[in-house]
Amino acid sequence: MIFQNLSIKRKLTLITMLTSSAALVLSALSFLIYDLVSFRHLLIQDLMTQAEIIGYNSAGAMEFKDVPAATATLSALTAKEDVVAAGLYGRDSKMFAHYSRNNNVLPLLLPTHSQDRGHRFESGYLQVFHDVTLNGERLGTLFLQSDMRQWSERAKRYAGILFIFVLISGLFAFLVSSRLQRLISRPILHLEDTMRMVSANRNYEVRATKSYGDEIGRLIDGFNTMLSEIQQRDTALRGANVELKSRTGELEKEILYRKQTQEELLKAKHTAEEASRAKSTFLANMSHELRTPLNAIIGYSEMLEEETRESGKSDSVQDLRKIQSAGKHLLSLINDVLDLSKIEAGKMGLHLENFEVAVLIDEMTNTLQPAATKNGNTIHVHVADSIGTMHADVTKVRQILFNLLSNACKFTDHGTISVDVDQCKNGGRDWVQFRVSDTGIGITAKQKENLFHEFSQADASIARKYGGTGLGLAITYRFVQLMKGRISVESEPGKGATFTVQLPAQVAAETPESARSTGSTDVAPLSEESKNRKDTILVIDDDASVRDLMSRFLSKLGFHVVAAANGEEGVRLARQVRPLVITLDVVMPECDGWTVLKKLKGDSALAEIPVIMVTIVDNEAMGVDLGASNYLIKPVDRDRLAVLIEKHRTGRPATITGAPATPFIASGRKGQKESELRSSRKVDHAQDLVSRR
Amino acid sequence: MPKILLVEDNEMNRDMLSRRLQRRGYSVISAHDGEQGHLLACAEMPDLILMDISLPLMNGWEVTRLLKSSESTRHIPIIALTAHALVTDRDKAFEAGCDDYDTKPIEFGRLSDKIENLLVAKRVP
Numbered sequence: 001m002i003f004q005n006l007s008i009k010r011k012l013t014l015i016t017m018l019t020s021s022a023a024l025v026l027s028a029l030s031f032l033i034y035d036l037v038s039f040r041h042l043l044i045q046d047l048m049t050q051a052e053i054i055g056y057n058s059a060g061a062m063e064f065k066d067v068p069a070a071t072a073t074l075s076a077l078t079a080k081e082d083v084v085a086a087g088l089y090g091r092d093s094k095m096f097a098h099y100s101r102n103n104n105v106l107p108l109l110l111p112t113h114s115q116d117r118g119h120r121f122e123s124g125y126l127q128v129f130h131d132v133t134l135n136g137e138r139l140g141t142l143f144l145q146s147d148m149r150q151w152s153e154r155a156k157r158y159a160g161i162l163f164i165f166v167l168i169s170g171l172f173a174f175l176v177s178s179r180l181q182r183l184i185s186r187p188i189l190h191l192e193d194t195m196r197m198v199s200a201n202r203n204y205e206v207r208a209t210k211s212y213g214d215e216i217g218r219l220i221d222g223f224n225t226m227l228s229e230i231q232q233r234d235t236a237l238r239g240a241n242v243e244l245k246s247r248t249g250e251l252e253k254e255i256l257y258r259k260q261t262q263e264e265l266l267k268a269k270h271t272a273e274e275a276s277r278a279k280s281t282f283l284a285n286m287s288h289e290l291r292t293p294l295n296a297i298i299g300y301s302e303m304l305e306e307e308t309r310e311s312g313k314s315d316s317v318q319d320l321r322k323i324q325s326a327g328k329h330l331l332s333l334i335n336d337v338l339d340l341s342k343i344e345a346g347k348m349g350l351h352l353e354n355f356e357v358a359v360l361i362d363e364m365t366n367t368l369q370p371a372a373t374k375n376g377n378t379i380h381v382h383v384a385d386s387i388g389t390m391h392a393d394v395t396k397v398r399q400i401l402f403n404l405l406s407n408a409c410k411f412t413d414h415g416t417i418s419v420d421v422d423q424c425k426n427g428g429r430d431w432v433q434f435r436v437s438d439t440g441i442g443i444t445a446k447q448k449e450n451l452f453h454e455f456s457q458a459d460a461s462i463a464r465k466y467g468g469t470g471l472g473l474a475i476t477y478r479f480v481q482l483m484k485g486r487i488s489v490e491s492e493p494g495k496g497a498t499f500t501v502q503l504p505a506q507v508a509a510e511t512p513e514s515a516r517s518t519g520s521t522d523v524a525p526l527s528e529e530s531k532n533r534k535d536t537i538l539v540i541d542d543d544a545s546v547r548d549l550m551s552r553f554l555s556k557l558g559f560h561v562v563a564a565a566n567g568e569e570g571v572r573l574a575r576q577v578r579p580l581v582i583t584l585d586v587v588m589p590e591c592d593g594w595t596v597l598k599k600l601k602g603d604s605a606l607a608e609i610p611v612i613m614v615t616i617v618d619n620e621a622m623g624v625d626l627g628a629s630n631y632l633i634k635p636v637d638r639d640r641l642a643v644l645i646e647k648h649r650t651g652r653p654a655t656i657t658g659a660p661a662t663p664f665i666a667s668g669r670k671g672q673k674e675s676e677l678r679s680s681r682k683v684d685h686a687q688d689l690v691s692r693r
Numbered sequence: 694m695p696k697i698l699l700v701e702d703n704e705m706n707r708d709m710l711s712r713r714l715q716r717r718g719y720s721v722i723s724a725h726d727g728e729q730g731h732l733l734a735c736a737e738m739p740d741l742i743l744m745d746i747s748l749p750l751m752n753g754w755e756v757t758r759l760l761k762s763s764e765s766t767r768h769i770p771i772i773a774l775t776a777h778a779l780v781t782d783r784d785k786a787f788e789a790g791c792d793d794y795d796t797k798p799i800e801f802g803r804l805s806d807k808i809e810n811l812l813v814a815k816r817v818p
Contacts (some may be wrong), residue, residue: 274800292703299709302801306716331798351783 016177041405051130074099083147204231283341336471375416392507403472404436412440430505437498452477538579540570542588567591586615601627698739700730727751761790770811
């Protein structure tokens with residue numbers, strides 16, 4: 001096991017050494033064995049020859065029992081160092097003469113197992129037996145004993161030489177192999193070093209150097225290829241990482257920016273709400289404070305008038321009436337302001353009750369008769385017989401009619417004012433329709449744009465000539481909205497105007513809050529008309545006032561407008577109506593504009609519909625990335641919006657049937673005629689718009 | 694001659710309204726705050742009360758509730774006069790026990806109709 005854990009270098013050296021040494025030792029050993037065997041054989045032969053010679057020489061001495069002669073013969077063996085003992089034994093196997101070196105004791109009797117001739121090895125000694133004969137007669141046996149000193153010395157010497165030889169050659173083999181093993185070990189060690197460097201420093205730019213074209217060379221090639229692969233991936237990964245980091249940074253910035261924006265927006269919203277509340281409170285308080293002294297003015301003047309009349313001072317009566325009428329006018333203006341502030345504060349509720357429509361109309365015409373006769377106008381009233389009662393807020397219906405009628409009286413001189421009251425059915429519901437027409441100065445298309453806005457009269461000169469605050473129609477419009485009705489106007493300048501108000505015969509009770517919300521969440525299901533039209537604009541914005549403004553503006557441009565108060569609703573409506581263009585806000589609760597945009601663009605059926613972002617968030621890049629066609633920042637440049645939408649309309653030919661795709665933005669500036677031509681069409685849109693609230 | 698209690702803190706309105714009511718042939722007593730109104734109502738037992746709502750010391754709702762919860766004064770009709778023509782005020786008036794309701798500024802003809810109606814209704818049963 002130790003071997004297995006050795007370094008390759010050692011292993012190679014060791015293997016080489018062991019292999020070469022083993023081969024060497026084996027070959028030397030076989031040579032040694034062969035040499036020793038043949039040397040021993042030689043020694044035996046030599047000793048046998050010696051025995052023959054001595055036997056021959058001592059045959060005579062034995063014949064004649066001459067022991068000294070025999071001993072002398074044996075003494076000749078002194079020269080032979082390895083013969084340690086020799087003995088002559090008679091036929092009776094008794095010792096006749098002997099010789100010994102170093103006092104080696106010979107057995108007195110011939111050793112057993114003796115043979116006449118031959119040799120044997122006995123306890124480390126070579127023993128030779130030889131028959132001593134004379135003339136063919138056996139006289140005895142010569143026994144020689146050799147300690148094979150020559151052989152063992154030779155063996156020892158050989159072993160020493162062999163050992164030294166093996167040692168030297170082993171050393172040599174070590175030297176050679178430790179040089180040659182580098183051929184294999186060096187590239188492997190180099191590869192290992194490189195690998196360690198790579199893994200320690202994570203430096204994938206390092207490359208192993210290829211020395212030879214063998215398997216290790218190929219291994220290094222493979223390793224280098226792997227490294228460059230890793231390096232490439234590493235670089236790519238690092239690049240991706242850097243990009244990811246920068247993207248993350250951007251995103252974080254974006255998030256931060258959005259958070260800030262959101263906070264600012266919230267703050268702004270709170271400030272605005274606070275300001276709005278303060279304004280409403282101020283208006284309410286102010287109106288109250290103004291009304292208290294007015295109350296006294298009107299009351300005292302009425303009282304004085306009665307007293308004066310009784311005392312017969314008729315010229316003062318006229319003056320007192322003027323004070324009264326001025327006071328009442330002022331009061332009505334204050335009431336209007338208060339009403340509007342209440343509507344805006346969401347405090348205007350509905351007090352619903354049943355009332356006779358005919359009675360109300362009668363009452364109203366009586367009330368306004370003086371105003372009509374003042375300008376030399378006549379009032380024609382037509383009330384359908386079947387009209388009966390309706391369920392609504394009678395005060396507000398009264399005020400609506402009062403405003404329309406007093407306007408008609410005010411702007412008509414020596415003309416006719418007609419009041420038509422009828423029933424109609426629409427969308428499965430009963431409606432009461434009030435139509436007030438006059439033959440007065442009329443309204444131009446341009447003036448119509450702001451007709452239902454607060455504090456806007458058709459013309460500044462009109463305010464001077466006819467008086468009024470311009471609140472009447474705004475309040476009328478809001479009241480109609482509150483009762484979920486519709487209001488529209490048709491007019492031709494110089495020829496008069498017709499206002500049409502449709503109110504549900506049964507107005508649904510509603511909280512002031514929801515009356516304010518103009519979102520489409522609570523509107524009736526879309527009419528078939530909405531679904532089939534090709535000039536529908538879908539407005540998605542959570543701000544009711546934005547929806548309102550956009551709807552009015554776009555309606556005026558001749559588009560059909562559908563509005564959604566939140567993202568979900570927007571996507572749903574988009575699927576239903578397939579609008580020509582969608583305008584989309586970004587900052588909305590729950591589902592923001594980006595999400596809506598993604599949904600729209602992710603839906604194959606809706607992806608084609610151009611989306612114009614209309615938002616306070618200044619992030620056009622994001623919008624364009626997500627697929628928005630255009631990006632407008634609030635407050636919206638209406639002209640630009642109009643041009644953009646028009647581009648989409650003309651970009652989709654044959655979408656509108658009958659209507660020329662003229663750049664309508666010019667319609668306000670072009671001649672009156674064109675505007676008028678379009679006006680009748682706009683009426684429908686305005687109607688739709690109001691009905692949708 | 695029907696006796697009307699006018700509870701109104703604004704001196705001019707009180708003066709004007711009481712004079713106009715007197716001219717119509719009513720006898721008018723007036724109070725300038727809620728407490729005085731309550732005291733006078735209990736002491737004088739008027740035929741009708743015109744009750745302003747925003748009054749010092751005790752507001753019109755409280756006075757109305759007090760009068761309507763007392764056996765001796767429950768029968769006296771009360772017309773609430775509010776400056777804020779809000780639906781909630783109207784509901785509040787009936788909730789407090791007022792018999793009718795009118796908004797300021799007073800339209801005298803309308804108010805005297807309401808007074809006459811209540812007085813007639815009171816006489817009939």
